[in-house]
Amino acid sequence: MSGPNTDYDPVEVTPLQPEEVEAARDAALAAIAAAGDLAELKQARLEHAGDRSPLALANREIGALPPQARKEAGQRIGQARGAVSQALAARQAELEAEHEERMLVDETVDVTLPTDRVPTGARHPLTTGAELIADIFVAMGWEVAEGPVIEAEWLNFDALNLGPDHPARTMQDTFWTDPADHGVVLRTHTSPVQARTMLSRTPPIYVVCPGRVFRTDEYDATHSPVFHQVEGLAIDEGITMAHLKGTLDHFAAAMFGEGISTRFRPSYFPFTEPSAEVDLVCFVCRGTGELDGASCRTCRGEGWIEWGGCGVVNPRVLTACGVDAQRYTGFAFGMGIDRTLMFRHGIEDLRELFEGDVRFTTAFGTEL
Amino acid sequence: MKTPVSWIREYVDLPDGVTTEDLTRRLTALGLKLEAIESTGADITGPLVIGRVLTMQPEPQKNGKTINWCTVDVGAANGTGEPQGIVCGAHNFAPGDLVVVVLPGGVLPGGFEISARKTYGHVSAGMICSARELGLGEDHDGIIVLPADAGEPGADAFDVLGLGEEVIEFEINPDRAYALSVRGVAREAALAYGAPYRDPAARSVPAPNGEGYPVVIDDPAGCPVFVARTVSGFDPAAPTPDWMARRLQQAGMRPISLAVDVTNYVMLETGRPIHGYDGDKLQGPIRVRRARAGERLTTLDGVDRSLSAGPAGDLVVTDDSGIIGLGGVMGGETTELSESTTTIVVEAAHWDAVAMFRTGKRHKISSEAGKRNERGADPAITPAAADRVVELLTTHGGGTAEPGVTVVGTAPARPTITIGYDLPALITGMAIDAATTVANLEAVGCVLVKADTTLTATPPPWRPDLNDPFDLVEEVARIVGYDQVPSVLPREAAGRGLTREQRLRRRVGRTLAGAGCVEVISFPFVGDAAFEALGLAADDPRRRTVRLANPLSSEEPSYTTTLLPGLLRAAARNLGRGASGVSLFETGTVAFPVDRGPAPIYGVDWRPTADEVAKLFEALPDQPLHLAVVLAGERERAGWWGPGRESGWSDAIALVRRLGAELGVGVDVAAATRTPWHPGRCAQLGVGGEVLGHAGELHPKVCQAFGLPQRSAALEIDLDTLMRQAREVTPGPDFSTYPLAKEDVALVVDRSVTAAEVGAALREGAGDLLESIRLFDVYTGEQVGTGRKSLAFALRFRAPDRTLTEEETAAARDAAVALAAERTGAVQRS
Numbered sequence A: 001m002s003g004p005n006t007d008y009d010p011v012e013v014t015p016l017q018p019e020e021v022e023a024a025r026d027a028a029l030a031a032i033a034a035a036g037d038l039a040e041l042k043q044a045r046l047e048h049a050g051d052r053s054p055l056a057l058a059n060r061e062i063g064a065l066p067p068q069a070r071k072e073a074g075q076r077i078g079q080a081r082g083a084v085s086q087a088l089a090a091r092q093a094e095l096e097a098e099h100e101e102r103m104l105v106d107e108t109v110d111v112t113l114p115t116d117r118v119p120t121g122a123r124h125p126l127t128t129g130a131e132l133i134a135d136i137f138v139a140m141g142w143e144v145a146e147g148p149v150i151e152a153e154w155l156n157f158d159a160l161n162l163g164p165d166h167p168a169r170t171m172q173d174t175f176w177t178d179p180a181d182h183g184v185v186l187r188t189h190t191s192p193v194q195a196r197t198m199l200s201r202t203p204p205i206y207v208v209c210p211g212r213v214f215r216t217d218e219y220d221a222t223h224s225p226v227f228h229q230v231e232g233l234a235i236d237e238g239i240t241m242a243h244l245k246g247t248l249d250h251f252a253a254a255m256f257g258e259g260i261s262t263r264f265r266p267s268y269f270p271f272t273e274p275s276a277e278v279d280l281v282c283f284v285c286r287g288t289g290e291l292d293g294a295s296c297r298t299c300r301g302e303g304w305i306e307w308g309g310c311g312v313v314n315p316r317v318l319t320a321c322g323v324d325a326q327r328y329t330g331f332a333f334g335m336g337i338d339r340t341l342m343f344r345h346g347i348e349d350l351r352e353l354f355e356g357d358v359r360f361t362t363a364f365g366t367e368l
Numbered sequence B: 001m002k003t004p005v006s007w008i009r010e011y012v013d014l015p016d017g018v019t020t021e022d023l024t025r026r027l028t029a030l031g032l033k034l035e036a037i038e039s040t041g042a043d044i045t046g047p048l049v050i051g052r053v054l055t056m057q058p059e060p061q062k063n064g065k066t067i068n069w070c071t072v073d074v075g076a077a078n079g080t081g082e083p084q085g086i087v088c089g090a091h092n093f094a095p096g097d098l099v100v101v102v103l104p105g106g107v108l109p110g111g112f113e114i115s116a117r118k119t120y121g122h123v124s125a126g127m128i129c130s131a132r133e134l135g136l137g138e139d140h141d142g143i144i145v146l147p148a149d150a151g152e153p154g155a156d157a158f159d160v161l162g163l164g165e166e167v168i169e170f171e172i173n174p175d176r177a178y179a180l181s182v183r184g185v186a187r188e189a190a191l192a193y194g195a196p197y198r199d200p201a202a203r204s205v206p207a208p209n210g211e212g213y214p215v216v217i218d219d220p221a222g223c224p225v226f227v228a229r230t231v232s233g234f235d236p237a238a239p240t241p242d243w244m245a246r247r248l249q250q251a252g253m254r255p256i257s258l259a260v261d262v263t264n265y266v267m268l269e270t271g272r273p274i275h276g277y278d279g280d281k282l283q284g285p286i287r288v289r290r291a292r293a294g295e296r297l298t299t300l301d302g303v304d305r306s307l308s309a310g311p312a313g314d315l316v317v318t319d320d321s322g323i324i325g326l327g328g329v330m331g332g333e334t335t336e337l338s339e340s341t342t343t344i345v346v347e348a349a350h351w352d353a354v355a356m357f358r359t360g361k362r363h364k365i366s367s368e369a370g371k372r373n374e375r376g377a378d379p380a381i382t383p384a385a386a387d388r389v390v391e392l393l394t395t396h397g398g399g400t401a402e403p404g405v406t407v408v409g410t411a412p413a414r415p416t417i418t419i420g421y422d423l424p425a426l427i428t429g430m431a432i433d434a435a436t437t438v439a440n441l442e443a444v445g446c447v448l449v450k451a452d453t454t455l456t457a458t459p460p461p462w463r464p465d466l467n468d469p470f471d472l473v474e475e476v477a478r479i480v481g482y483d484q485v486p487s488v489l490p491r492e493a494a495g496r497g498l499t500r501e502q503r504l505r506r507r508v509g510r511t512l513a514g515a516g517c518v519e520v521i522s523f524p525f526v527g528d529a530a531f532e533a534l535g536l537a538a539d540d541p542r543r544r545t546v547r548l549a550n551p552l553s554s555e556e557p558s559y560t561t562t563l564l565p566g567l568l569r570a571a572a573r574n575l576g577r578g579a580s581g582v583s584l585f586e587t588g589t590v591a592f593p594v595d596r597g598p599a600p601i602y603g604v605d606w607r608p609t610a611d612e613v614a615k616l617f618e619a620l621p622d623q624p625l626h627l628a629v630v631l632a633g634e635r636e637r638a639g640w641w642g643p644g645r646e647s648g649w650s651d652a653i654a655l656v657r658r659l660g661a662e663l664g665v666g667v668d669v670a671a672a673t674r675t676p677w678h679p680g681r682c683a684q685l686g687v688g689g690e691v692l693g694h695a696g697e698l699h700p701k702v703c704q705a706f707g708l709p710q711r712s713a714a715l716e717i718d719l720d721t722l723m724r725q726a727r728e729v730t731p732g733p734d735f736s737t738y739p740l741a742k743e744d745v746a747l748v749v750d751r752s753v754t755a756a757e758v759g760a761a762l763r764e765g766a767g768d769l770l771e772s773i774r775l776f777d778v779y780t781g782e783q784v785g786t787g788r789k790s791l792a793f794a795l796r797f798r799a800p801d802r803t804l805t806e807e808e809t810a811a812a813r814d815a816a817v818a819l820a821a822e823r824t825g826a827v828q829r830s
């Protein structure tokens, strides 16, 4: 700085005293703090940080001060304006946050209101049950084979060692299509699918056959003229009853839980020799026959549940279906899907499966 | 087969301490499955004692009945030794008779507690029992009068009545006919415990001679052995001994008369059905042959039967008078045993099992004898069984055995079976050595010839089921025990997973469930009533069905051609149970008849040729897989979001479109007329030029007939066709990221023009720059004129390689509108 400020007008220019700067700052900070909402803060900003605010005006006068006074005044006013602008920003953020919060609170809805505008669909447990079974076997490398429900008598009976004069043929009460001597029946089991598979493929064969079957049974809580079976067939070199047992144990554990195994009892089926009935360890009482001190209802206190039939494929069947019985052996098994689901899910009356009541079906969802 | 345990124990010495539960467990493990253990009188608790009637005083009552005021000696059983005063309503006894008395404190079947009570002016301290009150039969004509030697008054009556005896009921599989006898069951029990066994059929019998009743067999294949013995001087009034009657009842048979009861008893004991003829009514020699054309017989159940002739026809027994019986199945009326029979000719014959099965099936006769004959009885014990009958008849009926013994024919020879010693181990996976194989086959009665590596077995005559090597494997294995079979997973082949069709079916089901539909499974049987309700015309192809020869109900005699009846009924059932709306679907086979002749029946000794297999398949009806949906009542619920919505025609069509989108096929929709849909609200659905099926609103009359709300909608499509058209591999989509240009156009057309027609013209006219087109509004009203409608489409344009200019977009839009105008007469609305 050289020479005096000739423009200096001691009347016009009254540089702010430090006390006045502080007072203006304090007034600004107080107004900012007092602003209750964003509109009040805007007003405070205008009054205390706007172009006409005391600090802004004071700032403008710094240039008119004598050089020796400029630095000090500049610092003082700068600090004051900095404090004000900081306070404004802080309060702005505070009020914005408060505003947003209040707005969100205002937008609160009752989230417990119903949302069932479109009703829920479901798939039938017999469908999803068959899929569950199929998936267990597919995971073991088996395939799922299917065939028609209206079937040739030869495939349903003769090919399976159930000749026309076989007493066991009366065990299965058959629906015949008209005329009855045309050799066409509603299949009484899914075994003809096994025959079809053997006729069309060469071993090794590992197939599981779920499907709908028919018997002329009266319709009641445990019998139905229409029901569902799953059968399995394995044909390979060196197949034994032990493989049958291993497969069914695996199936039982996958279907009913770890530790649920099977037992065999000698039985008779024309399709197999040796033949066995398969019982399942009761998965409810885990074989003890007791539940909470009472006799288990699922297995009637037996500890075992009758599950199905099985055995080593009769070589006569292999021969009729074109499989080399000298080279290959096989095993087969079969059980009712309806019955399996009834005890797996505690369904008391078989007819519930066929009534089509949506309350029954929706309980099972889309997968078992 | 019901078998008293005491009877089994007559032939086998079971180890000490073996309970009935133990026995049944072991027998079940051998293949005689336990059905039930019954114990007669298990629900009776004492005191039940023998009493001697001392006095009886008839006292007429006001109600017309006469009661007897009795005093009965019950020994010390009543604690006092004094006679017991009892009121009894029966009259079939006299002072001095031994009767059965239940004293106060006893409980009879049904929880009937006995106490001293005042009745008819007396205090009746107990009850004199009838057979029915004790649960011993239906005989309620009077009280039980015991034989004079039954026991002392006061003695326990349980044993005398055979109460408390356990009877095992077995389920006998068709291959184990030998177990349809106590002889066979006891043999298995002996096998189970390695216990000593006495064969009830092992008895010395008189040698055949020429003096017996003359018998001629014309058909030795049908009747290989016929034994005849004669008892004369038989007392037809002789009663059946109590023990025999009791065992017959325990086995589930009704005692009839001594002569009949003896034949049944010996059948139960040996498994050998026996027939008795009234010897005085027989005329000339007995002859066995097949029936001839036109022959008839009235069997002893009173049914007049037309017999089947020919080499596979019915086997008949004749004498000079004609046919007197259906051999092995049922006798005739003319020579039936009666209350005047004094001469009995006893037949123990072996019959061909297949012939027995056919005759039983043909004439619908199911008898105890037939059941055993058709499964195969022991042909070797015919002389022993006849001899046993003669013994029991003469012992209890007072007659004499005639010395004549007729035996015609011989038991058929058994085939031999050769197996390797290791076959049981190879087939079962169990560690079964040669010694075990030999021991077990011998234990079931096989006679073995042993070579170095193989054995040749001759099965015993009572095991006609043993014919093949694997039959022997089962015999060996069941004695080793099926619980010994190890659990081993096979080494599976590499599977290919689910087939494409199997995966597609799952997708269809999940898609429909996702759209709010619930799957149902109904019976596929149908009848005219359902077709009428659907309004199908008389010549509708869906009325041409695969009919059942033996339907469960004559109302529904066919396999269905449409899934709709079952589905519509299920919908109505749900609504009837209070549902406000239902969306149901079903996938299932339907069947359409073909006239390609019968399905052949081939032999089973070799595989049919490929042509023969093809003939089997050809004869079967067409069985496509259908999918049907019914939508009835509320489809969307009302709620806080706004009003609900009823199902309608568009919901049904939307579901098919949604399935098409899921399976990657475009579904063509065209207006159609088809029952059971509303004629103006039915769409024919197509994929790839094939008809898929129909969807839309049901005809009002159909809704009414099935009890569904008006405007209910339905669809039925051929799922096989849809799945066949399903996209195999979805190509990755290729799309542009340049800016989108939007143009909306409103076109006024005649009301008969469809949205699909206008849309197709716009699409074609717009050219390659068109990315998508969507109809977003339909307007009818004054502004567009009567008989006309305005369709508003949103067109979206985009180029693969550049930003479109306004001019390009406008040109494409104008081209689209121009083509729509040309094709459909559309006028753009300003």
Ligand SMILES: [Zn+2]
Pocket: A282, A283, A284, A285, A286, A287, A288, A289, A290, A296, A297, A298, A299, A300, A301, A302, A303, A304
């Ligand atoms: Zn249990």
